[in-house]
Amino acid sequence: MRMVNFFAGILFLMPPAVSAHQEAASLEEVVITGRRDHLTGEARTASEGIIANMDLAIRPLLRPGDVLEAIPGLIVTQHSGSGKSNQMFLRGFNLDHGTDFATWLDGMPINMRSHGHGQGYTDLNFLIPETIEQMRFVKGPYHAELGDFSSAGGVHIDTFRSPPANQIAITSGANGFHRLLVMGGGSLGGVALSGAIEAQRYQGPWVDINEDVNKLNGLIKLGGGDDDNQWQASALHYDNDWNSADQIPQRAVDQGLIGPLGSIDTTLGGKTQRSSLSGQYRATRGEHLSRWSAYAIHYQLNLWSNFTYRLDEPVLGDQLEQVDNRRVLGGSYHHQWSPAGNPVEHRWGAEFRYDAIDTVGLYRTQTRLRVKGIREDTVKERSVGLFYEATWQFLPRWRAVMGARADQYQFDVRAEDSRNTGHETAHQISPKGSLIFNQSMATEWYLSVGRGFHSNDARGVTQHVDALSGAPVDPVDPLVASVGSEIGVKTQWWGSWNIAASLWYLELDSELTFVGDAGTTEANRSSQRKGIELNNFWAINDVWSLEADFAWTDSQFSHRANGGNDIPGALGTVISTTLSAQLPSGWFGSLRVRYLGRAPLIENGTVQASSTVLSHLTAGWSGKRYALRADILNLLNSDDRDIEYYYASRLAGEPPEGIEDRHFHTFEPRQVRLTISLNL
Numbered sequence: 001m002r003m004v005n006f007f008a009g010i011l012f013l014m015p016p017a018v019s020a021h022q023e024a025a026s027l028e029e030v031v032i033t034g035r036r037d038h039l040t041g042e043a044r045t046a047s048e049g050i051i052a053n054m055d056l057a058i059r060p061l062l063r064p065g066d067v068l069e070a071i072p073g074l075i076v077t078q079h080s081g082s083g084k085s086n087q088m089f090l091r092g093f094n095l096d097h098g099t100d101f102a103t104w105l106d107g108m109p110i111n112m113r114s115h116g117h118g119q120g121y122t123d124l125n126f127l128i129p130e131t132i133e134q135m136r137f138v139k140g141p142y143h144a145e146l147g148d149f150s151s152a153g154g155v156h157i158d159t160f161r162s163p164p165a166n167q168i169a170i171t172s173g174a175n176g177f178h179r180l181l182v183m184g185g186g187s188l189g190g191v192a193l194s195g196a197i198e199a200q201r202y203q204g205p206w207v208d209i210n211e212d213v214n215k216l217n218g219l220i221k222l223g224g225g226d227d228d229n230q231w232q233a234s235a236l237h238y239d240n241d242w243n244s245a246d247q248i249p250q251r252a253v254d255q256g257l258i259g260p261l262g263s264i265d266t267t268l269g270g271k272t273q274r275s276s277l278s279g280q281y282r283a284t285r286g287e288h289l290s291r292w293s294a295y296a297i298h299y300q301l302n303l304w305s306n307f308t309y310r311l312d313e314p315v316l317g318d319q320l321e322q323v324d325n326r327r328v329l330g331g332s333y334h335h336q337w338s339p340a341g342n343p344v345e346h347r348w349g350a351e352f353r354y355d356a357i358d359t360v361g362l363y364r365t366q367t368r369l370r371v372k373g374i375r376e377d378t379v380k381e382r383s384v385g386l387f388y389e390a391t392w393q394f395l396p397r398w399r400a401v402m403g404a405r406a407d408q409y410q411f412d413v414r415a416e417d418s419r420n421t422g423h424e425t426a427h428q429i430s431p432k433g434s435l436i437f438n439q440s441m442a443t444e445w446y447l448s449v450g451r452g453f454h455s456n457d458a459r460g461v462t463q464h465v466d467a468l469s470g471a472p473v474d475p476v477d478p479l480v481a482s483v484g485s486e487i488g489v490k491t492q493w494w495g496s497w498n499i500a501a502s503l504w505y506l507e508l509d510s511e512l513t514f515v516g517d518a519g520t521t522e523a524n525r526s527s528q529r530k531g532i533e534l535n536n537f538w539a540i541n542d543v544w545s546l547e548a549d550f551a552w553t554d555s556q557f558s559h560r561a562n563g564g565n566d567i568p569g570a571l572g573t574v575i576s577t578t579l580s581a582q583l584p585s586g587w588f589g590s591l592r593v594r595y596l597g598r599a600p601l602i603e604n605g606t607v608q609a610s611s612t613v614l615s616h617l618t619a620g621w622s623g624k625r626y627a628l629r630a631d632i633l634n635l636l637n638s639d640d641r642d643i644e645y646y647y648a649s650r651l652a653g654e655p656p657e658g659i660e661d662r663h664f665h666t667f668e669p670r671q672v673r674l675t676i677s678l679n680l
Contacts, residue, residue, distance in 0.1 A: 160185075290334070360379055589619040
């Protein structure tokens with residue numbers, strides 16, 4: 001409560017928002033683009049783009065992480081409680097919680113290395129969607145500024161320097177959903193000051209548990225400068241605790257032990273905190289542009305899960321607690337210049353990151369009380385990255401983008417079991433490039449190739465014995481490389497219909513990952529993925545707009561084995577469409593429908609996840625001072641499944657070896673959330 005009062009006091013003491021005339025006199029002009037712009041002459045590949053606040057403002061969201069579904073072809077789901085990182089899918093990757101998709105906020109990395117629950121863990125619950133100014137996304141490993149976790153692509157999320165309005169918004173909805181948002185900004189002595197605070201409570205629709213979500217988010221930003229020199233500093237704080245309804249076995253529902261909204265273990269959940277300070281500085285000197293950034297993050301997570309119930313521990317049960325307590329320090333320098341009269345534009349940069357993980361642990365628990373430790377480690381992980389990229393306009397209609405990236409990693413692990421203590425270093429060289437043909441002002445063609453990678457968990461890099469069984473195991477490769485290529489086109493029809501199409505291919509050296517849920521490593525074969533994407537944005541007129549995106553992917557292990565060569569969880573078909581309207585009278589609405597095709601759950605493909613359809617609807621009215629909005633989530637009240645897995649678990653009375661079964665997390669039933677906003 002003291003934190004709420006602190007942020008609220010700052011926001012209400014802010015000076016009033018400056019007028020449009022005053023703002024024009026004191027700040028540089030900022031032009032925000034979005035999917036309405038097809039980026040001809042600017043894009044380096046066919047599969048990159050910008051999503052502006054105008055594209056997100058009336059998009060219905062069940063969870064904060066759903067903002068990433070504005071990226072064509074990217075799917076966000078959940079298999080656990082509201083406070084946990086989402087599951088993500090893109091280009092045939094079950095990204096888990098972010099292993100092969102890199103995410104930043106205002107220059108800070110969100111993916112967590114060597115995380116207690118999963119490599120590249122990306123928790124977006126600290127994000128306040130209304131503060132997003134734009135999201136700049138890319139797909140594939142073709143961009144030199146992208147390093148770790150970038151095989152499928154990445155996104156930079158930028159928040160507003162100053163929000164569009166000083167606002168209070170209150171939301172109430174089904175299942176005990178309540179949310180308060182206070183957001184505002186102004187100018188004081190030439191310094192722009194803005195902030196936002198969000199408080200949320202949620203009980204959830206589950207039968208056997210009350211999610212009891214208690215979430216608090218705060219953001220304060222300072223900024224200043226002129227056309228040539230600009231700076232900003234940000235402070236964020238996030239605190240959340242919740243109970244979880246995890247995935248459940250199909251047989252328990254079939255036998256009437258629980259319903260689709262029930263739970264086997266009703267004592268699961270988590271608590272987490274994230275605090276950060278960051279700063280950015282941008283300087284222009286003639287033909288040269290330089291950007292500096294630095295950040296410091298403190299992060300904590302305690303997460304209780306139980307996926308197999310009584311398979312490993314028939315008496316105690318299989319509940320686990322995963323712990324992560326760390327500090328992250330880092331920064332970057334980017335510089336670009338284009339000499340006058342020279343057809344080559346140069347960009348280079350350097351990045352540094354240090355993860356000081358005081359505790360990354362795994363414990364056996366009962367009702368969240370620790371019974372015994374499985375492993376408890378301390379990890380120090382450092383990385384340095386350098387990149388260079390040149391854009392060469394070698395003919396009037398042809399340009400080439402040529403670049404390379406070099407990354408160096410150090411892994412230091414002090415394990416509770418000294419046999420898993422160790423030090424390792426690794427490096428990666430990643431060439432990248434694109435050849436671009438400008439057919440006309442409306443159409444460009446792209447041929448792109450590149451190498452990317454993701455780092456593996458430091459504990460897997462230095463391990464020699466299995467933490468659960470004590471059996472000897474081999475260390476894993478520190479860095480797992482990928483190689484991809486893509487041919488595509490961006491075009492615009494009738495001045496209002498933007499189309500991007502691409503045909504792509506990607507090889508991954510190994511699907512080998514460290515599994516935080518078990519404290520051990522799961523090794524698999526190399527893989528290959530290929531696919532087609534067709535993305536459309538049509539500004540039908542000044543009122544109506546339509547987004548329609550299609551993605552098809554074929555994902556296979558490179559070498560057939562006895563079990564088959566399908567990659568479990570690899571989505572084949574993704575179709576999404578959003579129809580939006582914004583009337584001059586203030587009325588607005590948005591209808592979003594998402595279809596996911598079937599996906600294999602085991603390597604021989606004989607068990608597959610069912611296809612799903614999910615739809616959301618937003619409708620409302622906005623005036624100069626007041627706005628009313630209704631979000632109908634899961635509009636058709638579908639009982640399809642957010643996610644499915646297939647593995648062995650054991651319920652009471654079942655054989656010791658357990659039973660192979662589907663385990664699923666169902667869609668939350670239809671719910672309505674009503675929001676009233678007041679512009680101050």
